[in-house]
Amino acid sequence: MIAFTLVIDYFLHRMNLIFIGRYLGIIGTAVILLSFIYSLRKRKIIDSGSPKKLLELHEYLAWGGSILLLVHAGIHFNAILPWLAVLMMLIAVASGLIGKFLLKRASDTLKEKKNDDKGKNEC
Template sequence: MSRQARLLRREVLPFLFYLVALAVGTLLIDLLLHRLGIAWIGRWLGIPGTLLIVGSFGYSLRKRKRITTGSPTGWLRGHEVLAWLGSLLVLVHAGIHFNAILGWLAVAAMSLNVISGLTGKFLLDRSRRRLDEARERLRAQGLSPDELADRTYWDSMTFDAVRQWRVIHIPITLAFGLLALAHIVAIFLFWGWA
């Protein structure tokens, strides 16, 4: 299999699958709610969606050792699943109703956050895999640890640079959080709940 075919199969198609599955899932759930005459439920799906997204931040707490139980890998998988499911519910909540600019700004920031997270996931996996493959190939040649470090220097630098994608992901996450919070506060103020 060619290098381009492996790249397509390993990184591009799974990335597109996650995004397409999110879009198709949103449309199917929205269609189902409308067909069953219970589209009003979509209005309430923003609450569990938001709670799932907030729950996904457990990974950040585990990574920073605020939570000490469980494996970081398990927390990362939980982060990915909870954030994806929460985003799905928030997108169904947003529906096709264009009556709240603040809500749509939050949805746009959330969508950018999902794309940023998936991009980081796949880029980080790819650079880690490339570094591991280079190390294994060089170990098989019988290189000493110092020679191995010298020969994989640029791959290690690339991996470290890719790990910095959070510099982009975290501000997008903060923007999404602030816009979502402003949307929630506006709902409480203007819907007359508070």
């Protein structure tokens, strides 16, 4: 994620397009908000869309939006509040990644248990 951010930042500087970084704040926020469609589906506020696909979309959009916000934040330390916001966002991303790992482990364990039970019943 940091590598992606550095590459985008590098090219914006090389091409004299640093001003774009200012707008990436709005775009990044919009992309993350869009990723919350999954939450709306999970909580049955909307009915359409496969939860599995929407969760995948949530992961990609939240990840991509966070990169845009990191480029927007840049490597400037002028004020503490915006950096606290960036830190909170990074914590949310890290917790998302941990959640993804835990979900995969839980579903793998369930599959293993099912297979074990099947084996026992066949004996």
